[in-house]
Amino acid sequence: MTLQLYGHPFSSYTWKALIPLWADGTPFEFRSVEQHGTEFTELSPFGQFPLLVDDGQVVAESSIIIEYLQRHHPGPNRWIPDGDAGLRVRFLDRVFDQRVMDKATVPVGNVLRPDDQRDPYGDQQARTKLRQAYDWLEQNLPEDGWAVGDTFTMADCAAAPALFYADWVERIGEQRPRLLSYRQRLLAHPAVSRAVEQARPFRHYFPLGAPDRD
Incomplete structure (x- = not known):
């Protein structure tokens, strides 16, 4: 089946x-x-x-x-390697999910609330934590390749949508060239590019207004 x-x-x-x-x-x-x-x-x-x-x-x-x-259902890619590399993949998977993607959803969710129930403080706190995550990633990601070496792993599967949408909420900025370059490499990956294109007709769903880029 x-x-x-x-x-x-x-x-x-x-x-x-x-x-x-x-x-x-x-x-x-x-x-x-x-x-x-x-x-x-x-x-x-x-x-x-x-x-x-x-x-x-x-x-x-x-x-x-x-x-x-x-x-x-194994295929040609090893998404979670063995040993310490696997621990690093799992760790970065959590960073991209919890420290990037989940924080980026707070301002998105906030704008969907009724006007009298919005939380400007929570919005700003989430953006601050998102910038902190960006700064940590800028210092801890490799200059080239993928999140954990030369192999595209689960960490990169998490990073691609997280950084794609988070940059719409809070720009990564030119002051973080390593992270910005990593985002660009992710978006050039064939499977990620396919996801971007498949989602393109739904950009009007983005409540903050999808930027005219990517």
């Missing part, structure tokens, strides 16, 4: 799961939650996507989906 991935083309965490599927050439069926919302709701334990279904087995959370794919 073909794998099924439930998600949305504009969703950052859906990108994170799509990138390894495409890069490995793994056969799967993409089911947009806009067309398959009822099925998704019945399957999802927390109502969040992406969600992978493998012959009745439901796998939630993007990082776990990638690890599941490596274990049960």
